Amino acid sequence: MQFHVTQDEIKTKTNYGSLDISPNDEKGFRPFQLMVASLAGCSASVYRKILAKQKVEFDEMTIDADVERTGDDVNKIEKVTLIFKVKGQNLNEKKLQKSLEIASKNCSMVQSVTGSIEVIEKVEIEEA
Template identity: 30%
Template sequence: MTNKIELSWKGQMLFESVAPEGSVMIDAAEEVGGQGKGLRPKAMMLTSLAGCSAMDVASLLKKMRAEVDDFKIEVVANLTEEHPKYYDKVQVIYRFYGTDFKKDKIEKAINLSVERYCGVMEMFRKFADVTTEIIYIEQ
């Protein structure tokens, strides 16, 4: 299977990435000629990582009947100092909100995403040390 996007220049450092499913704007920091009208490329990588795992977890929690009120994923990544700068350490923090958590099922869903289903996570492991953390917030 082949995936394809098309990137179009919109002036200065602004670009639009169009995929069959939709589009997203990409822009650079203002100090290098950007206008703040889109995500930066490296932030999009972190977004892809969180989004990939989030979709796995949401689907698995539903199948396991372990729904939560809400959940959020925070990704904290360390960028190397030298060019080309890349993420060498990445922490994925899963925050679950609700009451009476089915922690065994939640942890199983995360482990399945991290170890089996999330292709973006697998790609990140090729260049970064990836760790995960789970936080439960009773509401």
């Protein structure tokens, strides 16, 4: 990847278009948003594959992300909580949570931040 840096933003081209990064919400994605999106996206991809192998069917899945930052000058991410809301019929919460734990252990993004960012992943079931 190559990044083009200007005074206000950083851009890179991907197969899906331009990715604009900026500390200003009006000019692009903020770096912490991309970090959280990487964690959620990776976990969801691995989780979805595990559920498919287990033949667990669901109607919809959403992820709520809560981010805690230090609030100091660096303002680093300390903790990310990802709540996977799985909607469907006859879902087993224990099985879904166990599968999510396996997904977390196999998600390269979560494993990349282990030891520096606390990542908590939980499942909530919503009946369809």
